[in-house]
Amino acid sequence: MAELDIDIQSFDIPRAVTVYPDRAGIRWWTKAWFNNREEGEASVEIERTQAVDFIHDRIGKDAWLEAFFPKQMEVYRNAIEQTKEQLLKQVNLI
Template identity: 85%
Template sequence: MDIDIQSFDIPRAVTVYPDRAGVRWWTKAWFNNREEGEASVEIEREQAIRFIHDNIEKDVWLEEFYPKQMEIYHNAIEQTKEQLLMNRIG
């Protein structure tokens, strides 16, 4: 049985932004529509440019800069899949 992961996916948003001088760059992420989001992480300018130009997929980016949160994300998806499978079987 295939399960469409899109039907129960957890929202994830991410952005990059510079300081006022455009010298230092950060990335920030939000999981599950939480208003506050995660702590910003300083990144290299070149990384920000690659992300802005869509040269890095969102989940790859999140895995690199927010690995603990992505581990929780993957665990939640797996638990949901297991629950759906058990409901279909039972």
Template identity: 85%
Template sequence: MAELDIDIQSFDIPRLVTVYPDRAGVRWWTKAWFNNREEGETSVEIEREEAIRFMQDNIEKDAWLEEFFPRQMEVYHNAIEQTKEQLLKQINI
């Protein structure tokens, strides 16, 4: 694909993820939004240490999403694969 000079990133699906505490800073959650959906996914409670690790960039966004939102990431990977297949069919490879 590299020799075809196609910017696959332009076909990517937006993914946003955040972590946040309760008012007391005792309980932490992570929330994700896929494909610019306004509502987003249901929040998942996480450990404080996990939140800190994510905020310090010690874990990549997609790895985080794979861990806490696996079903949504499966849909994401399937959509990217379908787009890739459609592109390849269009250029007859």
């Protein structure tokens, strides 16, 4: 099974994340959407420096989501693993 190179992107679950300030630019938040849900997750307050690091791609999307939305990322990882197992079963490899 280690020889298999399964492209997770082909059955990935959409994840979107953003950072935004209040009107004064003093307080910052991050918000995420999983699986194209319209409402998204509850916003989480973050530090300005964290927002700047994310905006400048110093922190990857998945690392960011792991840090601020860990429960949702656990569900994401479990769903990806289940999908991978189902695909492998379909080709009779496990």
